[in-house]
Amino acid sequence: QFHMIKYEDLKWDESLGQGSFTRNFKGYKIEIHDGKKHVTEVFLKELDVAHKNCWESFFEAASLMSQISHKHLLHVYGVSVHGVKNIMVQEFVEYGALDLYLKRGTSVSVSWKLDVAKQLASVLIFLEEQNIVHGNICAKNLLLAREGDPSQGSSPFIKLSDPGISVVMLGQDVILDRIPWVAPEVLEAPDNLTLECDKWSFGATVWEIFNSGNNPLQGLELKQRKFYESCQQLPPSQWTELADLISQCMDYRAAFRPSCRSILRQLNSLITSGNDHMYNVICMFI
Ligand code: ATP
Ligand code: MG
Numbered sequence: 001q002f003h004m005i006k007y008e009d010l011k012w013d014e015s016l017g018q019g020s021f022t023r024n025f026k027g028y029k030i031e032i033h034d035g036k037k038h039v040t041e042v043f044l045k046e047l048d049v050a051h052k053n054c055w056e057s058f059f060e061a062a063s064l065m066s067q068i069s070h071k072h073l074l075h076v077y078g079v080s081v082h083g084v085k086n087i088m089v090q091e092f093v094e095y096g097a098l099d100l101y102l103k104r105g106t107s108v109s110v111s112w113k114l115d116v117a118k119q120l121a122s123v124l125i126f127l128e129e130q131n132i133v134h135g136n137i138c139a140k141n142l143l144l145a146r147e148g149d150p151s152q153g154s155s156p157f158i159k160l161s162d163p164g165i166s167v168v169m170l171g172q173d174v175i176l177d178r179i180p181w182v183a184p185e186v187l188e189a190p191d192n193l194t195l196e197c198d199k200w201s202f203g204a205t206v207w208e209i210f211n212s213g214n215n216p217l218q219g220l221e222l223k224q225r226k227f228y229e230s231c232q233q234l235p236p237s238q239w240t241e242l243a244d245l246i247s248q249c250m251d252y253r254a255a256f257r258p259s260c261r262s263i264l265r266q267l268n269s270l271i272t273s274g275n276d277h278m279y280n281v282i283c284m285f286i
Contacts, residue, residue, distance in 0.1 A: 002059070002066040003078030005029065005089050010080060012044065016096075020174070021051040021058070021165050022088075029077060029089060042077065045088040045162075054165045055086045061162045062088045068130060072123045074143060074159040093159055095144035102139070102213030108150040110271070113209050115155050116142070118267050123160050124202055125260040133193050136163035137201035138181040139208040167193060176224050180204045180216050184228045185254055196254035202263065203249025207234050210242065228252075241270055 011028040018024065025044040030037065047058045065076035075091040095101055098116070102108070120142065127134055137160065146157035167175060167182065167190045175182055175190060183200035186193060207216050216234050217223050231252050236243035245266045248258050258266070 001063040002076070005078045005080040007080050007082035007085075007087075010042075010044065010087070010089065016043070018048075019045065019164065021048050021054060022046060023048060026092065040077075041092040043090040043092045045090060047086040047088075049084055051165070052084060052086065054169050057166045057169045058086060058088065058164070060166065061164055064132065065090075065162045068126075068132065070123055070126045072119045072157075072159055073126075074161045076162065088162065090162070091159070093143035093145050095147055097140050098142040098144055098158065099139035099208060099213040101144050102209070105212070106150050108156075109152070112148060112150050112156055114267060114270060115148075116158050116209055117206050118264065119156075119158050120160065120202065120205065121260060121264040121267055124198060125264060127198065128195050128260045131195070133195055134160065134163050134198050134201075135167055135193050136178075136181075137198055137205055138178075139205050139213055142205070179224050179227055180234060180250075183254065184252055187225070187228060194254065196257050199249045199257040199260070199263070200251075200254075203246045204234070206242075206249070207237075207246050210237055210239075239270075241266070245270075 009030050011030060013026040013028065016024040016026055022045045025046070027042050027044040029040045029042045031040070032038070047055060051058075059079055062076050062079050065074060066078065069075075074093065077089040077091070080087040080089060120137070141161040141163070143159045143161055144156060145159050146155075148154045148156040150156070167178075167186060170190070175187060179187075181201045181204045183197035186197055204216060208214070217227060220227070220232070220235070222230055222232050233247055233250060237246065245263065248256075249263065251257050
């Protein structure tokens with residue numbers, strides 16, 4: 001269900017830090033076609049040996065990403081196995097994770113943020129049509145392929161990364177760390193991941209996009225499990241239509257969350273490009 005890549009065909013470059021279960025590197029994939037050498041820049045995700053018992057789940061994520069194709073979904077070239085090493089070979093995305101990008105303080109316009117949200121919603125519609133649950137949507141897993149012009153509003157281009165190790169395999173502590181992205185019902189039953197769970201995560205991710213990539217629970221009184229136990233909501237945006245959309249997605253009753261098409265429709269009806277100035281004016285007076 002996925003392409004096997006020979007370890008010898010990979011070149012390793014600088015380390016790009018660690019993920020929850022992975023060590024990440026920039027690298028290159030070398031291919032010879034008709035006697036000609038082709039070099040492709042890649043992102044190498046090596047499963048940490050401490051988690052090697054999760055390799056099946058790790059490869060399942062790779063397999064999922066290789067089977068489906070969408071312009072806003074990260075491309076996975078395949079996997080490579082070498083001794084104890086399990087490696088996912090991915091497309092290298094220039095500007096890295098969106099949360100870090102936003103945290104760096106780059107000023108981005110409202111229409112830029114809306115574009116990112118719409119692109120993510122379009123992936124959600126695609127996944128819903130294929131009946132595929134992603135299971136780990138958050139700004140960290142949105143990669144920025146094109147910056148656009150963040151202040152002038154020319155469009156960015158994002159790609160949703162792989163979900164990584166399935167939530168079913170994760171310890172309770174790791175799941176608690178995923179609050180508020182993980183849907184509350186997953187806490188009760190991690191194997192009960194549904195399309196509705198992705199909508200909750202989408203809501204939390206849109207919140208991040210519009211709050212400079214900040215951690216949503218930062219500064220809140222009730223954290224982690226308590227946040228869900230008392231059915232808390234994230235601090236609402238001053239933009240009431242946006243706040244309304246986020247709270248619809250983050251409805252504790254999974255069945256009440258909107259359809260993906262409705263999500264996109266609502267995003268489209270929000271103030272769009274050219275009206276950034278109006279938005280700023282509105283915010284000044286609220
Ligand atoms: P998790 O399963 O928890 O998401 P991960 O292995 O995907 O873990 P991340 O923390 O999501 O690791 O990503 C680590 C960093 O690597 C990110 O901050 C991002 O900047 C960068 N990164 C991830 N994927 C890519 C990619 N395909 N191209 C370029 N940079 C990437
Ligand atoms: Mg990731």
